[in-house]
Amino acid sequence: MSADQNLTKDQSNPAVDGKELIRFDKVTKRFGSNVVLDELDFSVNSGKHVTLIGPSGSGKTTILRLLMTLLKPEEGTIRVGGKYLTHEERNGKLVKAGEKHIREVRKNIGMVFQQFNLFPNMSALRNITEAPVSVLGLPKDEAEERARELLDMVGLGDKTDAYPTQLSGGQQQRVAIARALAMRPQVLLLDEVTSALDPELVAGVLDVLRDIAHTTDITMLCVTHEMGFARDISDQVLMFDSGRVIESGTAEKMFNEPEHERTREFLSAVL
Template identity: 85%
Template sequence: MIRFDNVTKRFGSNTVLDSLDFTVYPRKHVTLIGPSGSGKTTILRLLMTLLKPDEGTITVDGELLCHERRDGKLVPAGEKHIREVRKNIGMVFQQFNLFPNMKVLRNITEAPVHVLGLSRDEADERARELLDLVGLGDRCDAYPSQLSGGQQQRVAIARALAMRPKVLLLDEVTSALDPELVVGVLDLLRDIAHTTDITMLCVTHEMNFARDVSDCVMMFDEGKVIEFGHPEKMFNDPEKQRTREFLSAVL
């Protein structure tokens, strides 16, 4: 579902991702762990095309994301191509990123109407179902400012799911929440992981969550995957000393 082939990303003289290769298979849940600055969020930003790779290619559901082939040659993709591939990807950010001037229902329906071409009635019906799923069926007419942080993040999750993505990206989705709100959001994401076919790529420092939902955990350091495996293996018996050092600091 996701494939990085020899992807390098630099910011000036700083190489954030260094010839990165990895694959995420359909319907699998992969968690990226590692110290701050190791390149984890850059991977998600590349998948959302908020950044472009300096070298290498990214493929999503069999389609090149930032490149396309013309006359047998690989060239930078046009915006139409990128938009079409990106329809398969949903992302939940750290800071919710809801539209403050729109009520909850419209926050969720805007993209399905304008990007997927759904009718307003169909988008409203889907949004109400998702709000019921995230436990906010009674807050359709609230503005984001009238919700708690945990409620806003639930709306953001519903908004991402409204696009029916094949891939859901989660970027430290509990880092901006008060501690007492974290559990509810993580429980919701566990339910989504266990009850849907969505492929999930998650950046988190919540190690118990990573252990519960992941099919594979990848340890990043200095722009490279230094170790990966099943969560039981990674958390109980990692092979690399750097992984052991990191986990001893966060567990």
């Protein structure tokens, strides 16, 4: 599988220089009385591959969903590329952002979901071209050419006309990855993308993601239970527990010599 050259060369990312791309400041998220994130601070530099690990319910997925604006934080701010995500500055004051501002910042972020969430009313090709055409205003033939390249890259060049129901879970997830990449995001959020797959289909999806991780400069934020994969691609691993980062470090350090007791317990349970 060859890397898509366009991804590295044409990436018109202003922030692939290792600067801070994502910043959470004292972000609190509650569901009712359940505090999922508790004044969370953390940041991700651009181009980095960061994996969030931790027990279920520790708030990992919530972070991705906050970044994708599928959830709104109760308190605190999130910045992407220096711009506030769900807030905007008006007359020197920080107020809730309008839809236009949110869409402007959100265009830098793409997401791949656990359940793929392909559009069942569209072919694989159109799943990939629809947003570039109607959101980015790309000419249809250009979008289609690029979609074919992306489908080739994920090994599904022969499935352009297939509908999601005609594809296996692994194939659907690879289309979903292509769909997210077609928007040329700076940040790719991967939310347990292999958890819903049959075991024999996991490797194909992870191979595609490894390929993207190694050949592009897209920033990746990844929630996964595939520790081998996390070890392969991660520049940084964050260990979550009860809505806080309790330990972070390089993949090597985190997997080989974790310092925190909770991290050791967690890793010995999952490895």
